[in-house]
Amino acid sequence: MVIDIAVFPVSDVEWQRSVRIIRSVFPSIDLFEDIADPADWPLIISAEQKTNPRLMETIGNLDLVPEKRRAAGPGASYLMAPFTHVSTDRPSRFSDGTFGVLYAGNSFEVALFETILHHGRxxxxxxxxxxxxxxxREIILKVSVRLHDLRGGNPHAQEALSPNDYSASQALATTLRVEGSDGIVYPSLRFDGGECVGLFYPDCAADTIQARHLDYHWNGTTVDLYRDASTGQVYRIV
Structure with missing residues (x-):
């Protein structure tokens, strides 16, 4: 398949409070949080592995992220982990599982509806x-980057916006990434009027803050409720 990336415009995306929701089971990664200079990471990893052979299970495959595109400091785990922990057993809309993508919505509602769909499945x-x-966990982050834009009803984007078939979107993302793209902004297919980004590198986002802890309720057919763990307040999803 030959993909002409020229038919996809590039737009500046400036979201001060984009939202990502992740499983709480994933702990922060000390290397990304505490060591400010990514250039020091390989030496530290080499030394730590002598006493902690399971270290790489926590860090993942650091080689998947170019050194100059890595994120470090407080909150960096939430930016790095989607790129160092990848698997062809876990493909997504814009990745066949051989490289990472960080997904976020432009509001809490978008992130909620995107995640409950996949959790329900x-x-x-x-x-x-x-x-x-x-x-x-609800993660708040800032997105400030130029992205290839699938919004606006572009007819060339329709295949990549299929609700359930990810073959065209994965092929497009692979081509864009090879050509130097930083990622994609696209309309949410799970929350009407919402927008999402799929970022190809950790440094496309910044200023991550952990917000609420959430619980999802499964009624045997769908996710019908969510609970704010800090207050105990339960909300119905309609």
Whole structure:
């Protein structure tokens, strides 16, 4: 398949409070949080592995992120982890699993509806019983970057915006990434009027802040409720 990337405009995306929701089971990674200079990471990893052979299970594959595109300091785990922990067993809309993509929405509602869809699919596939399930974290982050734009009803973008078939979107993202793109901005397919980004490198976002802890309720068919763990307040998803 030959993809002409010239048919996709590039737009400045400036979101001061974009939102990403992740599973709480993933802990912060001390190397990314505490060591300010990514240039020092390889030596530190080499030394640490002598006493902690399981270190790389936590860090992931650092070689997947070019040194100049790495993020470090407080909150960096939330930026680095999507790129160092990848697998072809976990493809996504804009990746076949051989490289990482950081997804975020332009509002909490967008991030919520994007994640409950995928969580619901997992619960259905594994035939999970009804009840309160996995804990999640709301991550607030700033996005300030030029991205290839699939918004605005561009007819060339329609295949890449298929609700369930990711073959065209993965092929497009692979081509764009090879050609030097920083990522894609696109309309949310799960929350009407919302927008999402798929970022190809950690340094495309910054100023990450952990916000609320959330619980999702699975009713046996769909995710119908979420709970703010800090207040205990339960909200119905409609």
């Amino acid at each position: 997992f619960m259905a596939r594994t035939n999970e019983p009804a009840g309160w399930t996995s804990q999640f």
